[in-house]
Amino acid sequence: MKKLGVVLLMVLVTTGAVAQGIDLGLKAGVNFANITDAQQGAADLDLSSRTGLVVGAFVGAKLSDKFGIQADLLYSQQGAEFDAGEFNLDYVNVPIVAKIFLVKGFHVQAGPQFGVVVNDDAQTVIGEVINDIAVNDFEVSGVVGIGYDVPLGLRLEGRYNFGFSDVPEAEGASGKNSVVTLSIGYSFL
DSSP: HHHHHHHHHHHHHHHHOOOOOEEEEEEEEEEEEEEEEEEEETOOOOOOOEEEEEEEEEEEESSSEEEEEEEEEEEEEEEEETTTTEEEEEEEEEEEEEEEEEETTEEEEEEEEEEEEEEEEEEEETTTTEEOOBBOOEEEEEEEEEEEEEEGGGEEEEEEEEEEEEEEOSEEEEEEEEEEEEEEEEOEE
């Protein structure tokens, strides 16, 4: 957790020191989450998506007419469901994306994301027996997306987050987060 804080602080300080224009605001949206390539031992798990909330704040800087950087601090509901249980996972995520501005208002973005599980309700239910599923507390993923900055400080974003880290902690179990996020934000600056 300390490493995540240090990374965020470094990005914020660097961004503030070299920025031509600071961007600070709030955002909220919806996640369509799943866990891909999920396996328990040799068996593939058939998972269905979990729809959840994403809310948070962002700070960014436009470093030139065509390039910028943005860091978010987000509360994100992720996970998946399956016949015998569920993965209800809530994360605090910090994506740090580079933004390339294509034409007025439109941009593409990509970068890493670091996440910490703050609430996990991952379990299987077989008959009357409930088994908790151990999950990894820290996740590294990649982020790609598009956005449009609307006049008056509004912004629309669509992102895809693809996990590099396995969600389940148990040996022989695997599966990575896969999340599509649609959000709207408001920039104060």
